[in-house]
Amino acid sequence: MSTKNIDWSSLGFGYIKTDKRFSAVYRDGAWSEGGLVDDATMHISESAGVLQYAQTCFEGLKAYRTKDGKIVVFRPELNSQRLDDSCERLRIPKLPEGMFLKAVDMLVKANEDWVPPYGSGATLYIRPFIAGTGPVIGVAPAPEYEFRMFCTPVGPYFKGGAKPIKLMVSDFDRAAPNGTGHIKAGLNYAMSLHASYTAKHAGYAENMYLDAATRTNVEETGGANFLFVTKDGKIVTPKSSSILPSITRRSLMIVAKEYLGMETEERVVPFAEVPEFAECGLCGTAAVISPVGQIDDHGKEIKFPSGMDNMGPVLTKLYDTLTGIQMGRIEDKFGWIHEVK
Numbered sequence: 001m002s003t004k005n006i007d008w009s010s011l012g013f014g015y016i017k018t019d020k021r022f023s024a025v026y027r028d029g030a031w032s033e034g035g036l037v038d039d040a041t042m043h044i045s046e047s048a049g050v051l052q053y054a055q056t057c058f059e060g061l062k063a064y065r066t067k068d069g070k071i072v073v074f075r076p077e078l079n080s081q082r083l084d085d086s087c088e089r090l091r092i093p094k095l096p097e098g099m100f101l102k103a104v105d106m107l108v109k110a111n112e113d114w115v116p117p118y119g120s121g122a123t124l125y126i127r128p129f130i131a132g133t134g135p136v137i138g139v140a141p142a143p144e145y146e147f148r149m150f151c152t153p154v155g156p157y158f159k160g161g162a163k164p165i166k167l168m169v170s171d172f173d174r175a176a177p178n179g180t181g182h183i184k185a186g187l188n189y190a191m192s193l194h195a196s197y198t199a200k201h202a203g204y205a206e207n208m209y210l211d212a213a214t215r216t217n218v219e220e221t222g223g224a225n226f227l228f229v230t231k232d233g234k235i236v237t238p239k240s241s242s243i244l245p246s247i248t249r250r251s252l253m254i255v256a257k258e259y260l261g262m263e264t265e266e267r268v269v270p271f272a273e274v275p276e277f278a279e280c281g282l283c284g285t286a287a288v289i290s291p292v293g294q295i296d297d298h299g300k301e302i303k304f305p306s307g308m309d310n311m312g313p314v315l316t317k318l319y320d321t322l323t324g325i326q327m328g329r330i331e332d333k334f335g336w337i338h339e340v341k
């Protein structure tokens with residue numbers, strides 16, 4: 001049961017302190033066993049690697065309450081793998097085998113009253129992260145780290161939920177060709193703040209970033225990958241080594257092909273091709289699928305035929321199938337659902 005006194009249907013995407021969080025520390029070359037703690041505040045050195053040089057990476061996944069009352073998480077092993085990849089690129093020690101998944105189970109179980117009810121439109125967002133907590137002053141990996149995983153109930157990432165949003169093509173770059181765009185490093189998000197402030201100030205929900213090297217190909221937004229639908233119903237998603245390999249996007253490409261029998265393509269998407277598409281959406285754990293109705297490029301407007309009122313028909317099918325699998329309404333053919341008991 002969701003026993004907390006919350007108006008679940010009006011939740012936005014914000015932080016609400018829940019009861020317990022998982023914590024483990026890396027000290028003297030080894031990770032502690034870790035466990036649940038009550039304190040939502042971290043106490044770290046003023047010279048911590050995370051504070052001085054942004055040595056931190058994170059993940060994002062959700063727990064769902066299914067139709068038949070179970071609590072489940074979606075493909076958590078992929079988040080664990082991606083956290084490892086982020087750690088490697090940032091010289092952060094990887095977690096011991098199995099710790100991530102154990103922490104998900106313990107955290108969600110301990111906060112089960114915070115998992116929003118089935119059908120409320122809200123979910124429990126889980127935020128794992130590792131930060132360099134030990135002191136550095138020369139640029140070097142920190143000597144100590146903390147792995148934390150907390151959770152917070154959330155509603156839609158974009159205001160209005162399934163209402164189409166407007167994007168602008170950014171003059172800023174998100175990631176360099178051989179940089180850190182493919183990992184979930186905190187620094188990628190710090191440097192996006194000015195760009196997203198600029199977009200929001202100009203009346204847009206988000207930015208569309210183009211590839212930094214040529215500024216001719218579509219990359220992604222600050223927190224989600226792109227999906228396009230061609231006029232003949234094919235699903236197209238940009239391929240690039242500098243975008244985050246979204247678990248939602250990878251899953252949706254399989255849903256499109258294996259559940260819905262659609263054709264899919266992961267390939268370079270020239271920005272010049274965007275006006276040709278019938279539908280456009282953003283996908284990610286937080287965003288789920290957020291429809292895009294319009295993209296503005298320095299005064300030039302690209303309006304998708306699906307319009308500004310509703311999500312287009314093809315993305316709606318994808319959305320219904322993915323959320324159906326996550327909420328237990330549609331068969332989980334590929335073992336994507338992990339039950340928390």
Ligand code: PLP
Nearest residue numbers: 223224225244246247248284285
């Ligand atoms: N792209 C960026 C930059 C993100 O931060 C996220 C969020 O995790 C995504 C894409 C979507 O990834 P996922 O579907 O794994 O949540």
Ligand code: COI
Nearest residue numbers: 060061223284285286287
């Ligand atoms: C997620 O979708 O989990 C993310 O981490 C995106 C973030 C920008 C909220």
